[in-house]
Amino acid sequence: MYRLSNTVVGYLNLLTLLSSIPIIGGALWLARSSATCESALQTPLLAVGFIVLLVSLAGFIGACFNVACALWLYLFSMLVLIAALLCITVFGFAVTGGGNGDQIPGRVYREYHLSDYSAWLRRRISEDGNWRAARACVVGSRACAEVVRWTPIDYLQRDLTPIQVNLRSHLF
Incomplete structure (x- = not known):
């Protein structure tokens, strides 16, 4: 054995x-x-x-x-x-743990709020040195390049990722 x-x-x-x-x-x-x-x-x-x-x-x-x-x-x-x-x-x-997102009536995506997450994560995200690399990653990936050309109706009808929802909240 x-x-x-x-x-x-x-x-x-x-x-x-x-x-x-x-x-x-x-x-x-x-x-x-x-x-x-x-x-x-x-x-x-x-x-x-x-x-x-x-x-x-x-x-x-x-x-x-x-x-x-x-x-x-x-x-x-x-x-x-x-x-x-x-x-x-x-x-x-x-x-x-708390970042499940809120289902918005009439929308196919969830709305995410930073306040749903822990205080430690909120502090880490709000520090400019930590956020700079993440922001460069999102911008460099061109994940939102298509979203910029959408009309407001497209935002209501399409399934958005959390990053695209965040971009939508800054555009409108």
Whole structure:
């Protein structure tokens, strides 16, 4: 049984080790892009790729070569990663919990208000240094280029994304 479980752990870690290579490659590919949105993703992707690579390598070495120290490191790393993901998830729900948007009668879109979100998120968004990168990303993506040509009737009939609703509230 010991040999079977180590084999399974070894193969799973080999699979995750190999899957970390495209993650790192994708992050390096994003470095070539000059767009603000893509460059903002580069550092987190590199960090995730290298963390997955190192944890998988520890698990693979521990399972395949019976190195107990590497398996303990792998187990502790997985515990820390699971706890971190749980904390990030809870934090994300806590910060964005009230932002469901209000259904407007006669409209196909929802109206979103900054006051629905947590005070921490409102402060982060209102700080000019934090908002500058997000604003550059939205402008650079040309997500709203089509919306500028719409008539007021188009706004009533079309399904709008939250960014387009925000643009609509600034235009009218």
